[in-house]
Amino acid sequence: MIDPINSLAFSMHANKGVYALLLGSGISRTSKIPTGWEITLELVRKVASLQDESCEPDPEGWYVSKYGKAPDYSDLLDAVAKTPSERQQLLRGYWEPTEAEREEGAKQPTKAHRAIADLVRAGFIRVILTTNFDKLMETALHDAGVVPTVLSTPDHVEGALPLVHTPCTLIKVHGDYLDTRIRNTPEELAEYPEPFNRILDRIFDEYGLIVCGWSAEWDQALRNALTRAPYRRFTTYWASRGEPGLAAKDLIARKGAQVIQIDGADSFFSTVKEQVEALETFSRPHPLSAEAAVASLKKYLSETKYRIQLEDLVSAEVGRVVDAIQSNAFNPNDSFDAASLEKRVRAYEAACGTLIRMAFTSGYWADKEQLRAWEHALVRLAYKKYSNGLTPWLELQRYPATLTLYALGLGAVAAKRYESLKLLFDVSLPREYGEEQKVLDVLPPSVLFQMNGKQWMQMLPGMERRHAPLNDWLHDYFAAIAVSAYGESHSYTLGFDSFEVFIALGAGLAEVRAGNTRHWFPPGAYGYRSNNREKIVKTIRDDLASAGAASRFVASGLFGKDSAECKAVLSAFEAFVPQLRWY
Numbered sequence: 012m013i014d015p016i017n018s019l020a021f022s023m024h025a026n027k028g029v030y031a032l033l034l035g036s037g038i039s040r041t042s043k044i045p046t047g048w049e050i051t052l053e054l055v056r057k058v059a060s061l062q063d064e065s066c067e068p069d070p071e072g073w074y075v076s077k078y079g080k081a082p083d084y085s086d087l088l089d090a091v092a093k094t095p096s097e098r099q100q101l102l103r104g105y106w107e108p109t110e111a112e113r114e115e116g117a118k119q120p121t122k123a124h125r126a127i128a129d130l131v132r133a134g135f136i137r138v139i140l141t142t143n144f145d146k147l148m149e150t151a152l153h154d155a156g157v158v159p160t161v162l163s164t165p166d167h168v169e170g171a172l173p174l175v176h177t178p179c180t181l182i183k184v185h186g187d188y189l190d191t192r193i194r195n196t197p198e199e200l201a202e203y204p205e206p207f208n209r210i211l212d213r214i215f216d217e218y219g220l221i222v223c224g225w226s227a228e229w230d231q232a233l234r235n236a237l238t239r240a241p242y243r244r245f246t247t248y249w250a251s252r253g254e255p256g257l258a259a260k261d262l263i264a265r266k267g268a269q270v271i272q273i274d275g276a277d278s279f280f281s282t283v284k285e286q287v288e289a290l291e292t293f294s295r296p297h298p299l300s301a302e303a304a305v306a307s308l309k310k311y312l313s314e315t316k317y318r319i320q321l322e323d324l325v326s327a328e329v330g331r332v333v334d335a336i337q338s339n340a341f342n343p344n345d346s347f348d349a350a351s352l353e354k355r356v357r358a359y360e361a362a363c364g365t366l367i368r369m370a371f372t373s374g375y376w377a378d379k380e381q382l383r384a385w386e387h388a389l390v391r392l393a394y395k396k397y398s399n400g401l402t403p404w405l406e407l408q409r410y411p412a413t414l415t416l417y418a419l420g421l422g423a424v425a426a427k428r429y430e431s432l433k434l435l436f437d438v439s440l441p442r443e444y445g446e447e448q449k450v451l452d453v454l455p456p457s458v459l460f461q462m463n464g465k466q467w468m469q470m471l472p473g474m475e476r477r478h479a480p481l482n483d484w485l486h487d488y489f490a491a492i493a494v495s496a497y498g499e500s501h502s503y504t505l506g507f508d509s510f511e512v513f514i515a516l517g518a519g520l521a522e523v524r525a526g527n528t529r530h531w532f533p534p535g536a537y538g539y540r541s542n543n544r545e546k547i548v549k550t551i552r553d554d555l556a557s558a559g560a561a562s563r564f565v566a567s568g569l570f571g572k573d574s575a576e577c578k579a580v581l582s583a584f585e586a587f588v589p590q591l592r593w594y
Contacts, residue, residue, distance in 0.1 A: 015271040016279075017350040019248050020286035021357070022219065023135050029245055030219040031138035032127065034148070037224025037252065038276045039124075043117040044145045050105050054087035061091070106145045122277035123223075124151035126284040131157050131179050135287055138174055138214060139181045142230060148181060163187040168206040174214070182210065184233060203232040211236040219245030222268070224276050227258040237262055250279050290357070301365040304328065308369050312376045325373075325384040328366050329391055335362040336411055343400025343408075349470040352403070356471065359410045360488060366411075367418045371492055374422025379434055385419055386438050389450060393440045403467050406460040412440075413454045417485055418492070420510045425496040429513075429567035436517040436569070451518040455511075455533040456481035478591075482511065482536040508543040511535030516570035516580055519587075523580050530583040538591035551581060 023030050036044075045053070052070045059066035059073060066073035074082040092101045108118035120128075128151040130136045139159075141148060152159050162168050163183040174180050184207060203211070215237055227234055247268035249255065252275060255263060263270060273279040307324055311317035336359060345351060360367075366388075373385060392412035397405055416435065423431040440448045452458065459481065460467060468480035477483045486507050497503040515532035522530045537544040554562050559574050571577030 014350050015248065015269050016282055017286065017354065018246075018269065019221065019271065020283055020290060021353070022246060023130075023283070024287050024290040026219065026245065027134055028137045030136060030221055031140060031214050032136060033220055033222045033225055034139065034141040034143065035223070035225025036143055037226075038141075039121065039143055039145055039147050040224070041123075041275065041277060042119055042121050042147060043112075044143075044147065045105055051082050051087060053105075054091060055082050057091045058087060118145075118147075120147045120151035120154070123275075123280040124148055125155070126277075126280035128152045128155035128157060129284055130280075130287065131155065131159075133287075133291070134178075137177070137179055138218060139179070140211075140214065141181065141183055142185045142225060142233070143183070144185060144187060146187075152179060152181070161187075162210070165204040165206040168210050171210075174210075182207075182214075184211070185230075203236070208232075208236060212240070215240035217244065220247045220266075220268075221250070222247065223250040223273075223279060225259075226256055227262055228256055234258060234262060238265055240266075250276070290354075290361070301368045304365050305368050305372050308372055309376065312373065312381055315380075318381070321381060322384040322387075325369065325388055328369060329388045332363055332366050332411060333391055333394075336408070337396045341404070341408075343397040343404040345401070345404065347401050347403055349472075352467065352470050353472060355404070355407065356410065356484075359407070360414065363411050363414050367414055368492060370415050370418035371422040371489075371496075374419035374424075374428070374431060375426045375496060376422075377431065379430055382419075382431055382434055385415070385435070389415060389435070389438050389454075390440060393450075393454065395441075403460070403463075406464070409454060409459060413456065413459055414485075414488075416450060416454050417489060417510070420514070421489055421493045421506060422496065424506050424510045424513070425493065427563070429563055429569050432510075432513055432517070433567050433569045436514075451514060451533065455514050455518070455535075456485065457533045457535070478539055479534060479536045482534075486536060504540070505543050505546065508535070508537045508540055509547050511537050512544065512547050512584075513569060516584055519580050519584055520570045520576075523576070523583055530587055532584055532587050534591055538588065544588070548581065548585065552578075555581075 055066055055070040055074045059070070064073075064077075071082060088101070106118065112118050124147050127136065127139070127148070131139075131152060132155045139148060149159060149161060157179050159179040159181040160171060160177045161181045161183065162171055163186050168182075171177075171180070184203065211233075247263075247266040248271055249259070249263050249268040250271045250273045251259070252273055255270065262268070271279070304324070308321070311321035311324060340358065341355065370385065370388075373382065377385075389412055392415055393409050395405065395408045397408065399405075419435055420432060423429070423435070436449070436451050438450045440450060440453060456468075456479070457464070465480060468484065469475050469477065471480060471484055474480035474484055486504065489507070490503060493506070494503045497506050511533075512535070515535060515537070519530055519532045522532075537547070551564060554564060555574050555577055559565075562574060562577070564577055565571065565574055570580045
């Protein structure tokens with residue numbers, strides 16, 4: 012099962028700025044910052060000292076006995092410091108470090124604060140809620156070059172810009188230590204001012220949530236705000252050091268939260284930051300953006316005089332991808348599990364992002380001569396740098412070539428360029444074991460892996476029970492790229508299944524010509540989308556019947572040299588399909 016931290020990193024990276032943080036005192040604890048209640052008790056000790064009395068060992072009990080009520084932060088502060096200046100100086104001693112403390116690293120932003128600030132600077136976090144009074148989060152943000160909008164009073168909230176218009180909003184729901192209106196008693200924590208309730212309702216409705224360092228035991232108003240949030244648009248992740256308390260467990264159940272067991276806030280946020288940065292590195296676009304690359308590509312496809320520029324453009328992008336995928340980041344000896352598989356698959360996809368968009372555009376618009384550059388691209392991408400290592404990593408080395416083949420093919424199918432498909436299917440790849448290999452021998456999902464491919468691909472999220480897991484994964488991956496060319500999602504799915512049927516027919520041609528009595532065709536998602544498959548087969552049969560030798564399928568040579576051979580391959584394919592229940 013995927014590590015929850017991996018899932019969180021993927022979610023944060025894929026949904027930039029969507030996750031808000033809810034931070035409690037645990038986030039600042041390692042910096043030796045006292046909690047609000049600890050300060051209240053310290054103020055009780057000061058009051059007792061002013062009266063030449065001892066309040067130990069129970070300062071709270073002494074205060075209740077002495078004054079008939081629970082200790083109140085504001086009352087106590089007023090008792091020991093009468094003027095605003097005196098109060099400010101007193102409080103600075105609790106939250107601001109002395110020179111000695113600074114040298115010790117006390118009362119300074121922790122590793123967690125620094126990691127969060129880096130995530131904010133990169134745009135992955137834009138909203139932070141905290142029950143803490145200290146300024147460690149503000150300090151870390153300022154050190155990272157981020158100037159947050161800080162909301163600590165109802166007036167601040169009323170006058171604030173909408174959350175979407177600020178790069179970072181820090182909401183101190185219990186106040187700031189320089190304001191005597193901070194909330195720390197049970198009564199004060201039972202209900203928030205209406206402006207706070209409104210902004211919390213909006214955040215808990217519209218944002219995902221990452222909770223860390225908050226026990227949920229004392230903050231009734233904050234618990235109420237979480238409880239009344241009507242929807243779960245995004246996952247709630249609850250980082251817990253040890254077993255969550257009863258109040259936290261109740262909220263976790265209500266929110267359907269994903270619990271992440273952590274050793275501490277510092278290691279948790281440092282890990283999240285590292286994983287998000289790793290995903291961002293793989294996703295970082297080439298200086299020539301995808302949009303600019305496609306625009307240049309279209310220009311070069313418009314006239315034959317740009318043939319050299321076209322080949323140079325494709326070759327340069329392929330070279331960049333090859334350099335990326337042959338780096339140590341794709342080490343074949345890394346440990347293999349579901350989380351690492353998803354991470355590597357997505358990393359390959361990110362490295363190929365610009366190339367894939369170029370390939371789809373070329374498949375749609377390029378003529379046969381212009382596709383020559385892509386023949387060389389498939390050869391380079393299909394090369395396996397490593398021959399020793401864990402089998403799934405060795406096999407997955409060709410995944411970028413599979414992505415490129417699908418991009419080219421889906422574009423060609425959308426434009427009904429069957430001659431282009433034939434050219435792509437006939438590309439010869441680097442030999443292994445002394446035998447010649449064609450694209451259809453090694454790049455379709457069903458043959459990309461030599462063994463256990465289906466079981467491995469079922470480890471990808473959402474693919475656990477799929478009959479054709481990698482085919483379905485590719486279908487979902489290419490939807491955002493290809494659907495505009497097909498018009499509607501159902502038309503895209505029909506086009507995707509058409510391409511996989513053409514892969515099957517193209518591969519089956521050799522078997523039919525060899526005279527085999529038992530034929531095998533590369534399986535695909537067409538196996539269970541029977542309505543699409545039957546519609547595709549009928550379209551082919553009707554075209555062969557009506558056009559004969561003039562059929563576009565015969566003219567292209569995609570799966571036969573004449574109408575009779577095409578029909579023979581199609582019949583063999585239909586006889587094979589019932590066997591797919593074994594795949």
